[in-house]
Amino acid sequence: MTTADTPLRARRFAYGPLDIDEAVGVLTCNYDLDGRRFSEVVDVGAGHEWGPAAREAARLVHLLAGVSYYKAGAPPEVDLGQMVVRPGEREFLRGFYVNGLGEFAVRNRLPLDDLKVVGGNEEEGPVVTSTGLERPLVPFGGGIDSIVTVETVRQAYPDTALFVASARGVPRFSAIERAATATGLPVVRAERQVDKALLSSPGPVFNGHVPVTGILSAIAVLCAVLNARGQVVMSNEWSASRGNLSTPERVVNHQWSKSDEFENEFRLVLKGALGPAVEYFSLLRPFSELWVAERFAKLERYHGVVHSCNRAFHMDPRKRLEHWCGRCDKCCFIDLILSPFMEKARLERIFGGTEPLDDPTLLPRFRALLGLGDARKPFECVGDAEECSSAAALAAYRADRTGNQVLARLLGELGGPISASSAREAAGQLLRPLGDHSIPSALYSTALR
Numbered sequence: 001m002t003t004a005d006t007p008l009r010a011r012r013f014a015y016g017p018l019d020i021d022e023a024v025g026v027l028t029c030n031y032d033l034d035g036r037r038f039s040e041v042v043d044v045g046a047g048h049e050w051g052p053a054a055r056e057a058a059r060l061v062h063l064l065a066g067v068s069y070y071k072a073g074a075p076p077e078v079d080l081g082q083m084v085v086r087p088g089e090r091e092f093l094r095g096f097y098v099n100g101l102g103e104f105a106v107r108n109r110l111p112l113d114d115l116k117v118v119g120g121n122e123e124e125g126p127v128v129t130s131t132g133l134e135r136p137l138v139p140f141g142g143g144i145d146s147i148v149t150v151e152t153v154r155q156a157y158p159d160t161a162l163f164v165a166s167a168r169g170v171p172r173f174s175a176i177e178r179a180a181t182a183t184g185l186p187v188v189r190a191e192r193q194v195d196k197a198l199l200s201s202p203g204p205v206f207n208g209h210v211p212v213t214g215i216l217s218a219i220a221v222l223c224a225v226l227n228a229r230g231q232v233v234m235s236n237e238w239s240a241s242r243g244n245l246s247t248p249e250r251v252v253n254h255q256w257s258k259s260d261e262f263e264n265e266f267r268l269v270l271k272g273a274l275g276p277a278v279e280y281f282s283l284l285r286p287f288s289e290l291w292v293a294e295r296f297a298k299l300e301r302y303h304g305v306v307h308s309c310n311r312a313f314h315m316d317p318r319k320r321l322e323h324w325c326g327r328c329d330k331c332c333f334i335d336l337i338l339s340p341f342m343e344k345a346r347l348e349r350i351f352g353g354t355e356p357l358d359d360p361t362l363l364p365r366f367r368a369l370l371g372l373g374d375a376r377k378p379f380e381c382v383g384d385a386e387e388c389s390s391a392a393a394l395a396a397y398r399a400d401r402t403g404n405q406v407l408a409r410l411l412g413e414l415g416g417p418i419s420a421s422s423a424r425e426a427a428g429q430l431l432r433p434l435g436d437h438s439i440p441s442a443l444y445s446t447a448l449r
Helices: 052-065 089-100 102-108 144-156 174-183 212-226 260-274 289-297 329-338 344-350 360-370 385-395 405-414 420-430 441-447
Strands: 013-021 026-033 036-043 077-079 116-118 136-139 161-167 187-193 231-234 279-282
Touching (some): 013 052, 026 052, 036 052, 052 089, 052 212, 077 089, 089 116, 089 260, 136 212, 144 174, 144 231, 144 289, 144 441, 161 174, 161 212, 212 231, 212 260, 260 279, 289 329, 289 385, 289 420, 329 360, 329 385, 360 385, 360 405, 385 405
Parallel strands (some): 013 077, 136 161, 136 231, 161 187, 231 279
Antiparallel strands (some): 026 036, 036 187
């Protein structure tokens, strides 16, 4: 049943021209949704030389950024118009929309499997050039994953730089800036300006999660090309590839654009467009969140600046929290995954005096993280139930957590207490490499030290 407040699917989403003002380093990506015009602005700064590789990377930004505007009407047709497309990119884009909007489709009860991608002028690639393969660029968000990546990469490559994206025209996220400053590394910046018309379109529009990591990945690749850096090193771990729920059509994954599926497909697109110009991979792909947490615990100079609570990243600066809220799924997960490796007193300081594990009212959130009962993995960037269960079992044997009510309840629901040796043995499986990856051998060896 539909009402006047229920959005209707649009008929057609079309790509307009990409305008590049090379003098100031500003892209304007134009789109059309049933006659409603949208323009996204991406500012990568002035002073760069725009060769064929940079313009090709900008084309990929245009291609992926369209998902934010498609979402408003979710039509069954995407028309690439006069865009240049390389072989395989139509199929890649369809998968990016359908899989990247999987959570959005479930929440809005939308069937996106009828999506067709048409149009575009296919040309063979790639634009072959080299940007300096020994100079990494690490997208940085200020959380434990990106901090561990940075501290690993810089061991092998002292000339590492951070990539930080922010919203144009509003103050930067202090949660990211504090951690970025603590690294002491140079920062390459880009700013996005989402078209305000997206929020003020006439009539109801669809809302929901978009695969933003995919968009930021394309912008990072562009910045790598412009700054003569040949590696974009992501911080997406093993469990980012594991979904939240299954439907008859697919596994729905909140983190799909952090998954190995997206990484592998995007690597093929980059190879077809840019040849050897930029390597794109995740340093954490074969590692669990437990592995990441164990390494972060040793990086004490970051303990006072790390921040992952999503309430710090609200687009409206007036609504941002400068501290961890201590109650959301992300706060609960970070506390849980670090609890086997960090002193309780240190975690209490991170969470402003009271850590989530000391609050019995948060048991439903912890149950969901461990997959207990009918709870499912939250639609959030968190680890999976296996990692969380292992963290709970390990933490329960720390002397400074004796008598913790939350951990005791969780272990009881998992089937009762297990021995310390069994907990360590189970965790040992997660503290070793898991699965395939695309990490260069020298850098992989550094990660394993």
